[in-house]
Amino acid sequence: MASALVYVFVVLAVAAVVYLLASLVFGRGEQLAPLPPGATPTRLPARGIEGDDVRDLRFQQVVRGYKAAEVDWTLDRLAGELDELRGQVAVLERQLDAAGEELHRSRSAAEPDPESGTPEDGERGQDDPA
Structure with a gap:
């Protein structure tokens, strides 16, 4: 009976050593290194x-967190919407700038030129009284 108990302890000790070695060699399976506590x-x-x-x-991943795939999907969707909206803006x-330039050109074309639009003092017509 005592030998069976020793056998169980030896098996548990070997399993613990194998688990610790595998954890050290392979890590937690994350692509990124874990963050220090308190950092984000x-x-x-x-x-x-x-x-x-x-x-x-x-x-940062915690025990009670969200599924990483769902968060990534949501962020990708939001990023796409943000890019699309910025493109529309x-x-x-550009359309507003073009319309402003067109308005400026049409206003300047509609206003008479002060140098050539009014008759000079010596250039009065025959019907104008002096």
């Missing part, structure tokens, strides 16, 4: 967030 990889610029900023976000800004 979540960084965004103060202004002008772009789709690549959202795509590059990484969140750029197109609208």
Whole structure:
């Protein structure tokens, strides 16, 4: 009976050593190194967030967290929407600039030129009283 108990302890000790060695060699299976406690990889610029900023976000994993695949899918979708909206804003800004230039040209064409639009003092017509 005592030999069976010793056998169980030896098997458990060998299993523990194999587990620890495998953990040290292979790590936790993550692609990125784990973050130090209290640090967060979540960084965004103060202004002008772009789709690549959202795509590059990484969140610290905890025991009670979200599925990484769902978070990545959501961030990819938000990044795509953000890129699309920024593209639309750029197109609208170009159209606004073009319309402003056209308005400026039409106003300057409609206003009489002060140098050639009025008769000089010596160039009065025959019907004008002096």
